[in-house]
Amino acid sequence: xxxxxxxxxxxxxxxxxxxxxxxxxxxxxxxxxxxxxxxxxxxxxxxxxxxxxxxxxxxxxxxxxxxxxxxxxxxxxxxxxxxxxxxxxxxxxxxxxxxxxxxxxxxxxxxxxxxxxxxxxxxxxxxxxxxxxxxxxxxxxxxxxxxxxxxxxxxxxxxxxxxxxxxxxxxxxxxxxxxxxxxxxxxxxxxxxxxxxxxxxxxxxxxxxxxxxxxxxxxxxxxxxxxxxxxxxxxxxxxxxxxxxxxxxxxxxxxxxxxxxxxxxxxxxxxxxxxxxxxxxxxxxxxxxxxxxxxxxxxxxxxxxxxxxxxxxxxxxxxxxxxxxxxxxxxxxxxxxxxxxxxxxxxxxxxxxxxxxxxxxxxxxxxxxxxxxxxxxxxxxxxxxxxxxxxxxxxxxxxxxxxxxxxxxxxxxxxxxxxxxxxxxxxxxxxxxxxxxxxxxxxxxxxxxxxxxxxxxxxxxxxxxxxxxxxxxxxxxxxxxxxxxxxxxxxxxxxxxxxxxxxxxxxxxxxxxxxxxxxxxxxxxxxxxxxxxxxxxxxxxxxxxxxxxxxxxxxxxxxxxxxxxxxxxxxxxxxxxxxxxxxxxxxxxxxxxxxxxxxxxxxxxxxxxxxxxxxxxxxxxxxxxxxxxxxxxxxxxxxxxxxxxxxxxxxxxxxxxxxxxxxxxxxxxxxxxxxxxxxxxxxxxxxxxxxxxxxxxxxxxxxxxxxxxxxxxxxxxxxxxxxxxxxxxxxxxxxxxxxxxxxxxxxxxxxxxxxxxxxxxxxxxxxxxxxxxxxxxxxxxxxxxxxxxxxxxxxxxxxxxxxxxxxxxxxxxxxxxxxxxxxxxxxxxxxxxxxxxxxxxxxxxxxxxxxxxxxxxxxxxxxxxxxxxxxxxxxxxxxxx
Ligand code: SER
Numbered sequence: 001x002x003x004x005x006x007x008x009x010x011x012x013x014x015x016x017x018x019x020x021x022x023x024x025x026x027x028x029x030x031x032x033x034x035x036x037x038x039x040x041x042x043x044x045x046x047x048x049x050x051x052x053x054x055x056x057x058x059x060x061x062x063x064x065x066x067x068x069x070x071x072x073x074x075x076x077x078x079x080x081x082x083x084x085x086x087x088x089x090x091x092x093x094x095x096x097x098x099x100x101x102x103x104x105x106x107x108x109x110x111x112x113x114x115x116x117x118x119x120x121x122x123x124x125x126x127x128x129x130x131x132x133x134x135x136x137x138x139x140x141x142x143x144x145x146x147x148x149x150x151x152x153x154x155x156x157x158x159x160x161x162x163x164x165x166x167x168x169x170x171x172x173x174x175x176x177x178x179x180x181x182x183x184x185x186x187x188x189x190x191x192x193x194x195x196x197x198x199x200x201x202x203x204x205x206x207x208x209x210x211x212x213x214x215x216x217x218x219x220x221x222x223x224x225x226x227x228x229x230x231x232x233x234x235x236x237x238x239x240x241x242x243x244x245x246x247x248x249x250x251x252x253x254x255x256x257x258x259x260x261x262x263x264x265x266x267x268x269x270x271x272x273x274x275x276x277x278x279x280x281x282x283x284x285x286x287x288x289x290x291x292x293x294x295x296x297x298x299x300x301x302x303x304x305x306x307x308x309x310x311x312x313x314x315x316x317x318x319x320x321x322x323x324x325x326x327x328x329x330x331x332x333x334x335x336x337x338x339x340x341x342x343x344x345x346x347x348x349x350x351x352x353x354x355x356x357x358x359x360x361x362x363x364x365x366x367x368x369x370x371x372x373x374x375x376x377x378x379x380x381x382x383x384x385x386x387x388x389x390x391x392x393x394x395x396x397x398x399x400x401x402x403x404x405x406x407x408x409x410x411x412x413x414x415x416x417x418x419x420x421x422x423x424x425x426x427x428x429x430x431x432x433x434x435x436x437x438x439x440x441x442x443x444x445x446x447x448x449x450x451x452x453x454x455x456x457x458x459x460x461x462x463x464x465x466x467x468x469x470x471x472x473x474x475x476x477x478x479x480x481x482x483x484x485x486x487x488x489x490x491x492x493x494x495x496x497x498x499x500x501x502x503x504x505x506x507x508x509x510x511x512x513x514x515x516x517x518x519x520x521x522x523x524x525x526x527x528x529x530x531x532x533x534x535x536x537x538x539x540x541x542x543x544x545x546x547x548x549x550x551x552x553x554x555x556x557x558x559x560x561x562x563x564x565x566x567x568x569x570x571x572x573x574x575x576x577x578x579x580x581x582x583x584x585x586x587x588x589x590x591x592x593x594x595x596x597x598x599x600x601x602x603x604x605x606x607x608x609x610x611x612x613x614x615x616x617x618x619x620x621x622x623x624x625x626x627x628x629x630x631x632x633x634x635x636x637x638x639x640x641x642x643x644x645x646x647x648x649x650x651x652x653x654x655x656x657x658x659x660x661x662x663x664x665x666x667x668x669x670x671x672x673x674x675x676x677x678x679x680x681x682x683x684x685x686x687x688x689x690x691x692x693x694x695x696x697x698x699x700x701x702x703x704x705x706x707x708x709x710x711x712x713x714x715x716x717x718x719x720x721x722x723x724x725x726x727x728x729x730x731x732x733x734x735x736x737x738x739x740x741x742x743x744x745x746x747x748x749x750x751x752x753x754x755x756x757x758x759x760x761x762x763x764x765x766x767x768x769x770x771x772x773x774x775x776x777x778x779x780x781x782x783x784x785x786x787x788x789x790x791x792x793x794x795x796x797x798x799x800x801x802x803x804x805x806x807x808x809x810x811x812x813x814x815x816x817x818x819x820x821x822x823x824x825x826x827x828x829x830x831x832x833x834x835x836x837x838x839x840x841x842x843x844x845x846x847x848x849x850x851x852x853x854x855x856x857x858x859x860x861x862x863x864x865x866x867x868x869x870x871x872x873x874x875x876x877x878x879x880x881x
Contacts, residue, residue, distance in 0.1 A: 004244045004258045007118075008064060008093070008353065011238075014113050015062035015095045018105075023058075025354065027304035028066040028089065029313060031510070037313040038068040038301070041169060042094035043214070043235040048537045049098045050174040050216050052230045053469060057658070059100035064240060065092045066300050066354065070316055077320075077420065081290030081327075084252030084280070085208055088320060089297035091240035099231030106213050106234045107147040110181060114211070118247055124184045124191075126200050127152060130166055130177035131159035136226055138166070141177045144215070148179070156197065164201050167214040167235075172222055174229065178214040182207060183246050210246060211238040222459045252280065254289050261345050262292045269341055270332040287331035294324035295342045295368075302364045303357040305591070307696050308371050319418040321368070322375050326421055329379055337372035340365040360589065363605045363698055370697030375416055382415025386422065390429050405437015412438070413445070460485040463551060464502065469538050473505035473516065474634075474676065477558040483522070483550045499529075499541045499550075505558050506541055508534040512593030513570055513675040515542075518558040522547045529556075565597035567676045568684050568707035571632060572622070573600050574662060575681065576704060577648070578669035579621040580604060583614050589648075591699050595675065599690075599705050606700045610692050622687040625668065629682035633663040639672075647672050686710050756787055764798050767810075771803065777828060777880055778806045781873035786812040789862065792821035796858060799823070809876040811869040818848035818863045820872055829856050834879060843879070847872050 002010075012022045026045035030036050036044060042065035048054040068089050069076045079086035097106070114120045127148050132140035140159070148157050159165075160180070168175040184196035185206045199207035216233040218226040241253040248256050254263060266288050267277075276284040301317045302308075308318035321339065328334045343365040347358040357364065386403070393401030403411075403426050411417035423433045462485040472479055481501040489496050499520070506529060509515035515532030525547040533540050541556075573595055580588045584606055592603035610618075637645075642661045647670040662673045664681060678684065684706045690713070691703040705713050724734065731737035763784055772779045780799070786792055792810045799808055800823065808823040822836045822844070829835060840852045840859040850863020 001248055004240075004248075004256060005352070007244055007247055008091075008240065010117055011064075011093045011113070012062060014109075014117055015060075018060070018095075018109060020060040020062040020095055021058040023061045023063045025063060025065045025091075028068050028300050029304045029306040036170060037316065038070070039065060040067055040069050040074045041065075041235075042067070042092040042237050043096070043169065043174070043216070046096060046098070046235070047169070047174060050229060050233050050235075051219060054537045055468075056098040059098050060096065061098075062093075062095040064353065065094060066304075067092050068297055068301065070297070070320060077323075080293050081286050083205060084254060084289070085205065085239075085242055085245070087241060087253070087293050087296075089293070089300055093238040093240050093243070095234070095236050097234035099233060102232055102234060103143050103147050103213075103215055106215075106236060107144065107179065108151070110211055110213055110236065111151045114181065118243075120183060120246060122152070124196070125152065126156050126158060126182045126184065126197060128158045128160040128165055128180045128182070128200065130179070131161055133162045133166065136162070136166075138162075138177070138226075141165075141179070141215075144177070144179045158197065158200055160201065167212065168220055172220050174216045174218070174233075174235075175220050175226075176215045176217040176233075176235075178212050180209050180213075181211040182209050185246060185251075206251070208242055209239075210242045211236065254292060259289075259292050261349060262295065262342055263288055265342055265345050266291055266328075266332075266338070269338060270328065270334045272332060283331040287327040290327045291324050291339070291342075294320050295339050296346060298324070298339065298368060299343055299346055299357055299364055300354065302367055303354075303360050307367060307591070307699070309696075315418075318371065319420060321371050322416065322418055323421055323424070325372055325375050325379065326383075326425075329376070330383070335376070337369050337376065339372055340369035343368065360605070362587070363589070366607070366698040367696070378415045382411055382417050383425075385415060386411055386417070386425055390426070390431060393431065401431050403431060403433045405434040405439070405441050408433050408435075408438040409441035409445075412442075458488045460487045460500075468502065469500055470503045471505075471507070471539055472503050473507050473558060477505050477518075477560055477563065479503055479505050479556055481554045481556050483554055486546065486550060494544075497543050497546050499543060499546075500538055501541065501554060501556055504532075504539050504541070504556055506532040506539060506556060507558075507563070507676055508532045508539045510534055511673060511675050512573070512595050513566060514594070514596040516558045516563055518556070520547075521555040521557070523549050523552040525549075562597040563676065564678075565707055565709060566595060567678050569597070569600040569705075569709070570595045570673075570675045571664065571677045571681065572684055572687055572704065572706035573602055574664055574669045574671055574673070574677075575622045575625050575684075575687070576600070576602055576618065576702065577604070577671070578664075579618045579625075580606075580702075582621060583617045584610065592695075592701075598709055599703055601701060601703050603695055603699050603701045605698055607698050609694070610700060610702070615689050615692060619687060619689055625664070626681045626684045626687060628665075629680050630665045630668075631680045632677045634677065635661050635663070637661055642670075642672055645670055683707070686714075688713065756791075760791060760795060760798075764795055767795070767799065767808075768802065774807075774877065774880055776805065777825075778803050779877060779880060780806070780808045780810075781877055782809075783811050783813075783869050783873070786814065786819070789814065789819045789860065792819055793858070793860060796821050796823040807876065807880055809873055811872050813866040813869065816866060818850065818861075818866045818869060818872075820844055820848065820852070820861045820863075820869075821858070822860070822876060823858045824856070826857050828880075832880070839876065839879065843875050844872055847875065 016022060026039055028039050030039055042063065049056040066089060070088050076086040077088060080088055115122050129144045130141040132138050145157060165178055167178040182200045184191060196207055214235040216235050217229055219229055221227055241258050244256045244258055245253045250256050272284055276282055279285060298317060298321050306313050306317055308314055308321060324339055328338050343361050347361040351358040389403055389407050403422060408419060408422045411422050412419060419438055426433050464482060464484045469484065481503045484500045484502050486497055486499045489498055506516040506518065507513065509532065517531065518529050520527050520529055527543050527545050527547055529541045529543055531542040573593060577590060588604045588606055590604055594601040636658050639659050642659050647661055659672045660674055661670060662677055663670050687704060687706045688710050689702055689704045693701050695701045728734065728737050767780050767782060770780055770782060792812060795810060796808055799806065805828055806825045807828060811820045822840055824834060824836045835856045836859040837854045837856060840854065840861045845851045845861050845863065847868045848861060848863030849865040850861055852859060852861025854860055
């Protein structure tokens with residue numbers, strides 16, 4: 001039996017023989033595409049080749065792509081684990097033609113590979129072909145049908161509708177008719193009784209699709225129409241885990257060697273008896289499958305740079321992780337972090353195909369463990385709460401019920417239950433969740449803390465067909481160009497525009513470096529470019545206005561001084577990165593970066609705080625390199641050459657075959673980088689770290705300044721020291737003088753406190769002289785001088801034991817504010833049924849235009865009006881007379 005590794009290799013070997021270049025998987029996390037968070041198909045990384053935005057380096061390529069289908073158009077999450085052939089993360093084997101071969105070759109090769117190389121029984125295969133669609137004015141795919149007829153009897157070729165046989169990446173983007181290959185894995189007897197043809201695309205667990213060949217011919221626009229592409233392409237995707245299952249003759253993907261290693265580790269750690277797994281539908285069997293599946297999605301997403309978080313792609317990862325935790329907590333009765341213990345086996349298994357995980361395995365495990373610990377802290381309470389809600393709802397309705405939007409939101413907000421987890425638990429109890437209600441609660445919360453921007457885009461208006469969007473901004477900051485296309489967008493409720501130029505000097509935000517700003521002049525009309533971003537590989541310029549005429553010659557000019565300061569911070573980031581690795585160790589890897597004209601921010605893996613001495617050492621190294629005035633050498637080369645040179649491979653970045661390498665002393669810093677840099681390090685002037693903090697488990701953040709920004713910073717620091725010096729009358733030793741002043745102040749404060757205490761004692765004795773006897777009560781009512789409201793209370797306390805049967809009301813004017821304290825002896829309060837707190841609230845607060853409260857025996861009030869203090873005392877007195 002072939003191992004999964006051998007099966008993958010045979011795929012590569014086969015397509016290499018047909019002239020394909022084998023390329024690495026793109027990261028599972030997508031950075032520059034507003035329509036997608038994760039790679040959901042092998043074709044994502046090639047989207048620009050299909051759309052004609054970019055020229056491919058090879059016309060035929062093949063690869064295995066890490067994909068994640070948990071959100072958007074392609075979402076398989078709910079099937080995972082319940083069935084045996086859907087996954088969150090899966091590998092998609094693909095072969096691609098960029099305007100090269102088409103249906104004939106693609107169909108012939110897929111047949112040859114499956115039946116000749118992998119030797120799948122021809123009698124078990126079915127294929128489907130697109131039947132056409134009148135709404136989109138698409139004809140039946142006769143071409144594919146005729147090609148298939150060469151290989152497979154007509155009776156095994158089925159026609160399918162748009163849902164199954166017209167593949168689209170998302171709501172918009174490249175698409176086209178497809179032909180799918182299905183395999184019938186049932187036993188011979190079963191196949192005799194029911195014709196496999198009837199089970200194709202019927203969700204039968206043994207009659208499954210393994211390969212989809214898409215013939216990309218169109219671009220779906222926002223308005224729903226199809227635009228024919230300039231060339232025709234092939235995009236194929238074969239589910240690797242399913243293929244392995246077929247070739248290893250298993251009933252389930254989870255019984256193949258892709259998963260068995262992980263599953264046996266899960267079983268060992270959770271100490272389950274094998275008996276509970278006899279039934280593939282038992283809770284334990286499902287739990288083990290879910291965990292074995294989810295940990296792969298989590299591990300590869302984190303190693304590609306996506307940390308779990310509360311928003312966007314980070315929240316998708318957190319949701320998957322929490323779902324997995326709940327499965328082991330409830331169904332495997334395991335109450336400690338488990339997932340992180342699976343990282344070693346997975347990283348080892350994929351070391352040769354996806355090395356990025358093995359190279360960061362300690363970091364990934366640490367992040368996962370931390371996430372698990374944090375969710376386990378509230379999970380138990382949350383499960384009790386949802387259990388209670390379910391029980392009550394069942395009691396209330398006697399049959400099935402619904403978890404309300406408010407309740408689901410409480411579970412989300414207080415116990416960290418993602419909505420899909422609540423839905424899952426509800427459905428296990430035959431209940432549903434009011435999702436619309438949840439969304440209402442959620443949007444109310446969002447409204448409360450609104451910062452998210454809504455981006456609504458219209459279709460592009462194209463002025464020049466099939467252009468090259470070339471970035472020339474490494475060498476020039478001003479060029480003559482032309483507008484290729486533009487569109488209106490809405491962001492944060494405001495209208496704005498996106499413009500694409502034929503050639504542009506504007507650097508689009510990427511690799512942490514912010515997008516350039518500057519000006520665009522067309523026919524003498526100047527508009528401001530406020531930002532530049534990448535969408536796939538197109539450089540998009542953002543502006544708030546459009547010139548009247550967009551067809552003329554456009555002069556695109558970057559703001560030079562901002563760009564220069566940004567380049568300084570980018571080069572400083574490279575110097576910093578290398579220094580961090582020298583001082584802290586080679587485990588330091590970039591986890592995030594921001595570079596702009598004002599400062600730099602660098603996030604990296606490291607487990608403890610960077611000490612002051614380490615920071616000093618890092619600064620020393622960087623400043624040393626600045627003084628050496630090293631020339632920055634930038635070269636393009638193949639990724640292999642770059643790695644041979646010792647370049648740091650930054651995971652989570654997507655590289656083509658040729659990479660840009662930035663060298664600052666080949667023995668010091670070599671990085672793959674698309675950013676803009678200085679000519680020599682001397683331009684940085686000086687480097688200073690201003691902050692060091694933690695951002696997430698195992699990730700530290702350093703903020704630093706260089707160039708003009710550090711000059712400004714030092715100027716400010718000097719200024720404030722100068723001001724302090726002047727205030728202190730230019731002492732010789734400034735810190736000694738400040739220290740002395742602090743000590744002197746503390747002494748003065750002590751003196752004042754003791755003076756005030758003595759004063760208070762004096763007042764107390766005076767008050768005791770002023771006791772009036774009113775119907776058996778010792779009454780004191782006086783306006784006194786006090787330093788703060790506490791004094792009044794303190795006096796009351798002091799009088800309490802020296803004066804039986806007392807009623808004391810003290811009032812003071814504290815710098816224009818009225819304060820009152822009222823104390824009534826406990827017995828008197830009971831006898832007369834008079835409550836100090838009530839008197840304060842009802843009779844006194846209105847007199848001083850304020851409020852207060854307290855206990856039956858002691859209450860206080862404060863107010864704005866000091867003119868009635870005498871009346872306050874008279875009022876109290878009258879109540880007791
Ligand atoms: N794009 C197609 C799919 O994802 C084939 O690769 O199924």
